[in-house]
Amino acid sequence: MKEFHKINLLYDFYGSLLTERQQNFIQLYYGEDLSLGEIAEQFEVTRQAVHDTIKRAEQILQNYEEKLGLVGKFSQEYKSIEKALNCLTGYQAGQKPEGLAESIQILQSILQNRQEF
Amino acid sequence: MKEFHKINLLYDFYGSLLTERQQNFIQLYYGEDLSLGEIAEQFEVTRQAVHDTIKRAEQILQNYEEKLGLVGKFSQEYKSIEKALNCLTGYQAGQKPEGLAESIQILQSILQNRQEF
Numbered sequence: 001m002k003e004f005h006k007i008n009l010l011y012d013f014y015g016s017l018l019t020e021r022q023q024n025f026i027q028l029y030y031g032e033d034l035s036l037g038e039i040a041e042q043f044e045v046t047r048q049a050v051h052d053t054i055k056r057a058e059q060i061l062q063n064y065e066e067k068l069g070l071v072g073k074f075s076q077e078y079k080s081i082e083k084a085l086n087c088l089t090g091y092q093a094g095q096k097p098e099g100l101a102e103s104i105q106i107l108q109s110i111l112q113n114r115q116e117f
Numbered sequence: 118m119k120e121f122h123k124i125n126l127l128y129d130f131y132g133s134l135l136t137e138r139q140q141n142f143i144q145l146y147y148g149e150d151l152s153l154g155e156i157a158e159q160f161e162v163t164r165q166a167v168h169d170t171i172k173r174a175e176q177i178l179q180n181y182e183e184k185l186g187l188v189g190k191f192s193q194e195y196k197s198i199e200k201a202l203n204c205l206t207g208y209q210a211g212q213k214p215e216g217l218a219e220s221i222q223i224l225q226s227i228l229q230n231r232q233e234f
Contacts, residue, residue, distance in 0.1 A: 016184045067133045078231055085224040100209060107202040114195055
């Protein structure tokens, strides 16, 4: 399940660098949860060919992430934005008086990190 | 100057997909503001070769952006985060009573967009 999520994220970022066939297979396998056999039948190729194409595509996506690291960077940032938002809604509800200052600090540090990126 | 900024941004995102030589030349030309002639001398190649390598590298960076669109997406987001931060500091200073609610809305919409990404 974790792998599933990871591949989907990588695909969201780098998917358009794959061939059309690789994109099709990844979408059907990970996006629409078809089995290898079902994809094989639909494209009139062997199950092994589907398997190999998907494995190769996953490897390409992982290679891009190893080089660029954008998924890691922006996942981290996503968590920070979520945290800032939680601080603000807590502050707004009167449950977290320090939430305002904390969220300002979080947003400043996101912008700072991006400049250094 | 605008082109300069754009290439630097593209390079920040996709630079590690260039060859080592392309990276060197782009860094020296755009990052350290060396002239084509200075780079040519340092690497013992012609000025034309430096020019061609840099043009080719720029083209590659632009092609990646055309496919992936990550610089555009995250530049847009950067502006939203800046806006949310301005709302909060205005609110904190007592100058912008609506700033709290506005910033919450901005952050929610960033997270929403990312999920749809």
